Amino acid sequence: MQDSWWLRAVAWLIVAAIGAFFGVASTVAHGILWGFFPVGMVLGTIALAGLMLAVRMLVADRWACVAAGLGIFVAVVLLSGKGPGGSILVADTLWGRAWGVVVAAVVVTIAAWPDLSRLNTKDDTSNRA
Numbered sequence: 001m002q003d004s005w006w007l008r009a010v011a012w013l014i015v016a017a018i019g020a021f022f023g024v025a026s027t028v029a030h031g032i033l034w035g036f037f038p039v040g041m042v043l044g045t046i047a048l049a050g051l052m053l054a055v056r057m058l059v060a061d062r063w064a065c066v067a068a069g070l071g072i073f074v075a076v077v078l079l080s081g082k083g084p085g086g087s088i089l090v091a092d093t094l095w096g097r098a099w100g101v102v103v104a105a106v107v108v109t110i111a112a113w114p115d116l117s118r119l120n121t122k123d124d125t126s127n128r129a
Helices: 003-027 037-060 062-080 096-111
Strands: none
Touching: 003 037, 003 062, 003 096, 037 062, 037 096, 062 096
16 A cells, blocks of 8 residues: 555654754754863764664655755754844854754765665575586
8 A cells, every 4th residue: 555645744744843853952952062072063963863864764765864854954054043132052163064064964965875775686696616
């Protein structure tokens, strides 16, 4: 039985909302430093990569992974600007710029990774002696 388009669209919206939640949480925490080591950025990157990998491996639809990535991107972009009270969560520093690049790299790499489960694996026994 093939899923209808509206079930897939609802799944994309749910995954995008989860991606936005992860994007907000990791963007808020990305600035936590332990000395000079960016603990928040490392943990946020692991969380985002884990979410993207889970969506990519558990759902057979690549567009669900793209929806999660869009949710993450929207959250990061909205939190990167100046807030209504003048506060800034992502400062224009090395770590702030690195956060934008890291998020983009994780999302694009996992969403664009080829589906290796469809490779044709042949058992070539003709070359055995």
